[in-house]
Amino acid sequence: MKNIIACLWLSMLFMSCGRFSNEDKKEDHQERIVCISKQYAEIIYALGAEEDVVAVDLSSTYPPEIKELPTIGYHRALSTETILAMKPTLILHDNNIGPEHVVNQLEKLEIPMKTFGQYEPTIAGTDSLIQEMGKYFGKEAAADSLVNKLHADMEQALAQARQYTEKPKVLIIHFGRASNVYLVMTQKSTAARMLEWAGGEMAVNAERGMKQLSPEVVAAANPDVILLTDFGYDRLDKGNEIEKLPGISATNAFKNKRVFRIEEHDLVYLGPRTAENVLLIQQLIHNNEKE
Amino acid sequence: MKRSRIGVIFLSLLLLLILLALISAKYGAVEISNQEIWEALVRISKGQELMDLNERIFMQIRLPRVIMGIFVGAALAVGGVLMQALFRNPIVEPGLVGTSSGAAFGAALYFVLGATFQWNLGEWTLPVAACLGGICSTALVFYLSRSRNSSKSSVVSLLLTGIAINALFLSGVGFLSYIARDPQARSITFWNLGTLSGAYWQGVLFVVVVTVSCLLLSLRYAKNLNALMLGEQEAQLLGMNVNTLKMKVLLLNVIMVAVATAFVGVIGFVGLIVPHLLRMLHGSDNRYLIWSGALMGAVVLTASDLVARLLLSPAELPIGIVTSMVGVPIFIVLLRRTNYFF
Numbered sequence: 001m002k003n004i005i006a007c008l009w010l011s012m013l014f015m016s017c018g019r020f021s022n023e024d025k026k027e028d029h030q031e032r033i034v035c036i037s038k039q040y041a042e043i044i045y046a047l048g049a050e051e052d053v054v055a056v057d058l059s060s061t062y063p064p065e066i067k068e069l070p071t072i073g074y075h076r077a078l079s080t081e082t083i084l085a086m087k088p089t090l091i092l093h094d095n096n097i098g099p100e101h102v103v104n105q106l107e108k109l110e111i112p113m114k115t116f117g118q119y120e121p122t123i124a125g126t127d128s129l130i131q132e133m134g135k136y137f138g139k140e141a142a143a144d145s146l147v148n149k150l151h152a153d154m155e156q157a158l159a160q161a162r163q164y165t166e167k168p169k170v171l172i173i174h175f176g177r178a179s180n181v182y183l184v185m186t187q188k189s190t191a192a193r194m195l196e197w198a199g200g201e202m203a204v205n206a207e208r209g210m211k212q213l214s215p216e217v218v219a220a221a222n223p224d225v226i227l228l229t230d231f232g233y234d235r236l237d238k239g240n241e242i243e244k245l246p247g248i249s250a251t252n253a254f255k256n257k258r259v260f261r262i263e264e265h266d267l268v269y270l271g272p273r274t275a276e277n278v279l280l281i282q283q284l285i286h287n288n289e290k291e
Numbered sequence: 292m293k294r295s296r297i298g299v300i301f302l303s304l305l306l307l308l309i310l311l312a313l314i315s316a317k318y319g320a321v322e323i324s325n326q327e328i329w330e331a332l333v334r335i336s337k338g339q340e341l342m343d344l345n346e347r348i349f350m351q352i353r354l355p356r357v358i359m360g361i362f363v364g365a366a367l368a369v370g371g372v373l374m375q376a377l378f379r380n381p382i383v384e385p386g387l388v389g390t391s392s393g394a395a396f397g398a399a400l401y402f403v404l405g406a407t408f409q410w411n412l413g414e415w416t417l418p419v420a421a422c423l424g425g426i427c428s429t430a431l432v433f434y435l436s437r438s439r440n441s442s443k444s445s446v447v448s449l450l451l452t453g454i455a456i457n458a459l460f461l462s463g464v465g466f467l468s469y470i471a472r473d474p475q476a477r478s479i480t481f482w483n484l485g486t487l488s489g490a491y492w493q494g495v496l497f498v499v500v501v502t503v504s505c506l507l508l509s510l511r512y513a514k515n516l517n518a519l520m521l522g523e524q525e526a527q528l529l530g531m532n533v534n535t536l537k538m539k540v541l542l543l544n545v546i547m548v549a550v551a552t553a554f555v556g557v558i559g560f561v562g563l564i565v566p567h568l569l570r571m572l573h574g575s576d577n578r579y580l581i582w583s584g585a586l587m588g589a590v591v592l593t594a595s596d597l598v599a600r601l602l603l604s605p606a607e608l609p610i611g612i613v614t615s616m617v618g619v620p621i622f623i624v625l626l627r628r629t630n631y632f633f
Contacts, residue, residue, distance in 0.1 A: 020606045072605070076477040079488055079607040080352055081320035081600070084344075098474060099481055101489030104414065109347055210473065 019058065019071040024086070026054045034086050036075050037094040039269040040116065041066060043130055046146055046272040049137035055086045062265040062273075080105040090114060121190060123154055126270045146272045153275030154197070160282060161199030168285050170195055171203040171223035171253070172267070173232060174210065182213045182247075191267040194274065198281040200225070215247025225260070225285045226253040233261040260284045297579055300572055304586040308361070311593045315357045316349075318597070320605035323349050351491075359490035359498060359554065360596045361589040364561060366502040366551040368588025370544045371562030372569075372580045373509055376516040377540050378446055385548045385562040388453040388541065389428035392460035394552040395483055397424020399467040402478045414491060418553040424460075425549030432456045433541075446523065446537075484609030485558035487596050494554045505547045506585055512540055513577040520575065560614045561591055564622050571629050591618065 026032070031052040035041045041060035044050050050066075057075040060066055072082050076098045083091065083106065091113045097103060106113065116132050119125030127147050134143020172185040172195070185191045187202045189209040195202060203223035204213060213221075226248065233239055242259050243249050253259055262284070266277040317323065323345050331346035341347045370385030378387075386392065401420035412419055436445075436452040468479045515536050519526045527533050552558075565587050569580055595613040602608060 020603055070605075073607075076474050077481055079320070079605075081348070081488075082605040082607060084348055085320040085322075085605045096474065099478055099486075099489070100417075101414075101491075105352060105489075105491075108351060109344065212469075 019067060020073075022068060022070040024054060024070050026052070029054065030089070032087055032089045033092060034072060034083055034088040034090070035060065035092045036072070036078070036097050037092060038062070038265060039129075039271055040092050040094060040133070042265070042269075042271045042273070043133050043146075044137070047130075047134055047137055047139040047142045049133075049139050049142075054088070055083075059265075062263075078102045080109075084109075084111070092116075094118075121193065121270055123150065123270070123274070126150065126272075126274060130272060150272055150275050153279060157197055157275055157278040157282060160279075161197065164199045164286055166286075168200050168224035169203040169221070170200045170225045170227060170285055171218065171221060171251075172227045172229075172262075174229050174264070182215070182218055183210055184213050184218075185209065185267075186211050190269055193270075194267065194278050194281060195285075197278045198285060200281070200285045215245075218247040219250040222251050223253050224256075225258045226251065227260055227262045227267075227281075227284065229262060229264040229267065231264065258285075258287075296573060297583075300569075300583055301586070304583060304590060308586055308590045308593065311590060311597065312357055312361060315360070315593050315597050316353055319353060319600050320607070321345065321348055323353070352488075355490040355492050355495045356487045356596070357593065359495050360487050360592045362495075362498050362502045363487070363551040363555050363558070364588035364590070364592025365506065365585035366498070366547040366588070367558060367562040367592070368565035368584040369502075369506055369509060369581055370548045371588075372566045372577065372584040373512075373516070373540050373544045374562075375566050376519065376575075376577050376580070377537060378450055379520060379522075380450070381567065382563075383450070384559075385544055386552075386557070386559075387457070388449065388545065389432040389456040389460065390425045390545050390548045391552050391557050392457040392464070393428025393431075394421040394425035394549055395557050396428065396460040396463045396467075397421045398482050398553075398556070399464045399471075399479045400424065402475045402482070403467045403471045414494070418494065418550075421553035422549045425552060426545065428456055428460050429541075429545045429549070481609060482556040483611070485556035485611035485614075486599075486607075486609050487555055488607065490554070498550060498554055501550045502547060505543045506581070509540070509543050509581055510578070512536060512543075513581055516540065516577045517575075556609075556611070558592070558611050558614055560618045561588055561595075564618050565591060567622070568625065571625055 029052055032054045033052050034055045035044060035053050036057045038057070038060040041053070041056050042062050044053060045063050045066060053069065055070045055072050056066055058071050058073055059075060070086065072078065072086060075093075075096060078097060078099070080102050083102075088111060091106065091111060093113060093115060095115055095118070116129060116136070119128045127150070130143050130146050130150075134140050172191050174183045174185055184204055185202070186204055186206040186209060188206070192202050203221040204211065204217070228236075228239075228242075236242055236245070239259070239261060243254065248254050248259070262281070266273070266280065317325070317328070327343065327345045328349055330343075331341060331349050334341055334346070335350060341350055367385055371383075374383045374385050374387060375381060398417060398421040401417055405416065405420075432449065432452050435456070436449040464479065464483070468476045471479060515526075515531055518529050518531060519533065519536065523533050548562075565584055566580060569583050569587060573579060591614070592610070595610050595617060598617060599608040599610045599613045602613075
């Protein structure tokens with residue numbers, strides 16, 4: 001188990017080396033913001049407030065141009081000097097950063113850090129976060145239009161969801177597989193909420209957001225649709241090797257060719273595009289009903 | 292002739308250590324100029340507050356880290372020298388009697404259950420948990436390895452019990468990281484690969500005091516350990532109390548390794564390879580091995596930390612990865628070149 005995590009972590013590290021060597025093009029800026037939260041980062045870009053953001057963490061991957069910024073590494077394995085090398089005047093984070101000693105060191109050095117309000121993981125909560133950040137960056141108008149669009153899309157999605165007769169069982173596998181044990185998202189995850197809005201249900205239940213499942217349980221759960229996040233899907237030779245995965249080939253999803261790729265950043269946090277993503281999930285899991 | 296060779300080895304290790312420590316203090320992700328370092332030192336010596344951010348980075352992050360690296364490296368290498376001499380076995384490393392796996396278990400327990408049980412000693416919580424874990428597991432190894440009919444524990448049964456208990460505690464760590472939430476599992480992995488980046492002055496002071504006193508004490512047993520190389524019975528015939536010697540040396544090793552591991556996490560390979568490198572250079576006299584082991588351990592760890600910081604700069608690698616990645620090729624090359632016998 002330890003080794004699996006270490007391998008994943010290392011492979012992520014090496015794959016992302018490219019982003020570490022990104023050039024700092026904002027050296028002359030007075031305000032220098034380091035943002036260590038993928039949710040904040042996406043909202044900042046959506047608000048058009050990215051002017052002074054000089055670096056982000058590795059898991060911030062949306063919008064695509066964010067990858068041109070230098071990165072300070074994985075948000076749970078930060079290094080104090082790496083952050084300070086960006087000469088930050090402000091660090092934005094969502095309290096999900098580590099290791100502990102790095103946070104302590106930053107506090108001791110009196111580097112300004114800010115966390116926005118912690119809201120419910122609902123559309124209303126996402127509204128509040130977008131509004132608060134809009135106010136903070138002086139982009140209230142942009143925040144309002146983001147919120148309006150979010151609501152409009154969401155209404156559309158919910159209306160469509162009511163029309164579907166079926167409620168497909170969906171299995172979401174994160175990162176593909178490690179030694180034939182699948183890391184799947186459960187009904188406690190953000191993805192589960194989005195799936196429910198889209199008119200589907202999770203194939204497995206557990207007490208925590210992620211769970212490791214053996215191939216046998218996957219086969220027994222027999223999901224109608226399987227969603228694989230980008231990293232795992234691409235590693236399976238762009239999806240061509242899915243049939244080789246133990247347990248998967250016995251499922252209805254595989255037999256009916258309903259195994260799809262989905263971007264990780266569309267599923268793991270709520271943001272201005274959440275309703276769009278719900279529509280996207282809807283298309284994937286209900287596409288057989290339209291025909 | 293013999294003496295002068297030891298002198299040369301000694302002096303070159305010392306010079307290398309000073310050079311590496313200076314480079315290590317100067318270079319890192321944040322660029323700090325010589326002038327800023329100088330001003331920081333002047334201000335500290337005058338007891339003034341540090342004003343500039345770079346000066347504070349140097350004094351509060353960079354310098355404690357360099358010093359921590361030097362002393363942890365020394366502790367691990369001396370631990371390796373003592374254990375290899377005691378067990379008369381080349382594959383022994385300082386964590387063998389359960390110390391580092393126990394420490395890892397203690398740390399993992401803190402990461403996963405710490406919040407539930409509200410253990411809180413501030414910055415000291417993690418080191419204390421790890422240190423207790425290390426000491427408990429070692430005590431368990433001692434207790435279980437005592438044979439039933441006599442009170443003394445034979446070296447072989449100690450070694451095997453150590454391996455078994457290590458496996459037990461590592462599976463405990465595995466279980467904890469399996470049930471852990473993602474952030475906790477990440478902390479466990481991070482800690483198990485070791486890092487010097489969390490060094491702070493009080494911790495550094497503690498490690499320095501423990502390492503230096505254990506190092507000085509272990510020198511007293513160097514001659515007896517030399518006699519033990521002949522064999523346990525032979526040493527007894529020379530009038531030594533082998534059991535007391537074993538207990539004392541093991542105790543020194545456990546304290547040194549448990550404390551070092553508690554502050555920086557599990558760093559492998561240094562304790563195994565440094566004693567061998569030194570034996571290849573100049574034989575197995577433990578008096579020489581302990582001193583030069585301390586120096587070379589410090590050199591190896593300082594160099595590894597420098598690589599860990601600069602290889603992917605500004606990102607940072609866990610040091611445990613670097614010690615093996617850099618150490619193994621050097622070790623293999625030397626092993627193949629020299630006719631080396633333990």
